Amino acid sequence: MSSKRSAGREAPPPPEPLTPLIDAHTHLDACGAQDADDVRAIVDRAEAVGVQTVVTIADDLASARWATRAAEWDPRVYAAVALHPTRANALTDDARAELERLAAHPRVVSVGETGMDLYWPGRLEGCATPAEQREAFAWHIDLAKRIGKPLMIHNRDADAEVLDVLRAEGAPDTVIFHCFSSDAAMARACVDAGWLISLSGTVSFRNAHALREAVPLIPAEQLLIETDAPFLTPHPFRGAPNEPYCLPYTVRALAEVVGRPAEQLAGETTANARRAYRVA
Known part of the structure; x- marks a missing residue:
């Protein structure tokens, strides 16, 4: 199993099925998957509770190669490729060429995750500087436009900077x-621009006050749902290993926040994805 997985706690039990669902952002390699059998096992568990499709996301070149292969191994899996903002300093000419090649693959449905992360510089050794992140973000934006695929953004503590680059x-x-x-101000900016907003297990966290105030501002047609597995396992399993099969927990938590039926949210977010x- 990957060292990125949460350790020391049992995985959550399977939730009551909720269908149809698409996990708009997950990391199958970080969930411990190494080969086609591992991928199949994870998506089998997800499909058993209504998650029909997953998009596995790359954060470096090795992960981009693996995610593209994983999307070939199972028809329920698609991929996104990019360098994570914290790894933007690895965007060499060779890396650009390889990412362009991978992004053109028919099973790769998005350029991402890219963007800006101002939390980790100064905390994480080797983390890309804000200037390096900005340059790489601009390059990924151009790539997405050139190949006509969606841009998937990672934004941590960088609302103004991300909007400025876009x-x-x-x-x-x-x-x-x-x-x-x-917060609500950033949600309004995204909504006004027509961008999609993908929510993860953090919407279930009782202390995520600003986020939970922002969520009702998102129109149904601009909403996606994701696990970001193996991270951000929804309440009450926070800190346990996350996987795509946990997605119904997040949808039901979101339903409580917005006061709409979980079944309705499942249908809306799946259609948006x-x-x-x-994808079909």
């Missing part, structure tokens, strides 16, 4: 803010 470079037709964790990623 405005300066010109956003692609489809923009997805993954694991949205900002199919439209954004152009």
Whole structure:
């Protein structure tokens, strides 16, 4: 198993099925998957509770290669490729060429996750500087526009900076803010721009006050749902290993926040994901 997985706690029990669902952002390699059998086992567990499709996300070149292969191994899996903002200093000419090649693969449905992360510089050894992140973000934006695929954004403590780059470079037709964790002002900015907002298990966290105030501002047609597994396992399993099969827990938590039936949210977010990623 990958060392990125949460340790020391049992995995959550399978939730009551809720269908149809698409996990708009997960990391199958970080969930411990290494080969086709591992991938199949994870998506089998997800499908048993209604999660029909998953999009596995890369954060470095090795992960991008693996995610593309994983999308070939199982028809329920698609991929996104990019360098994570904290690894933006690895965007060499060779890396650009390889990412362009991988991003053109028919099973790769998005360029991501890219963006800005101002939390980790100064805390994480070797983390890309804000200037390096900005340059790489601009390059990924251009790539998404050139190949006509959605841009998936990682934004941590960088609302103003991310908006500034998007405005300066010109956003692609489809923009997805993954694991949205900002406040109502940022939600309004994204909604007004027509961008998609993807919510994770953090919407179930009782202390995520700003996020839970922002969520009702998101129109149904701009909403996606994700696990970001193996991270951000929803309440009451916070800190336990997360997997795509846990997605119904997050949908039901979201239903409580917005006062809409979970079944309705499942249908709406699945339709949005199919439209954004152009998958059946």
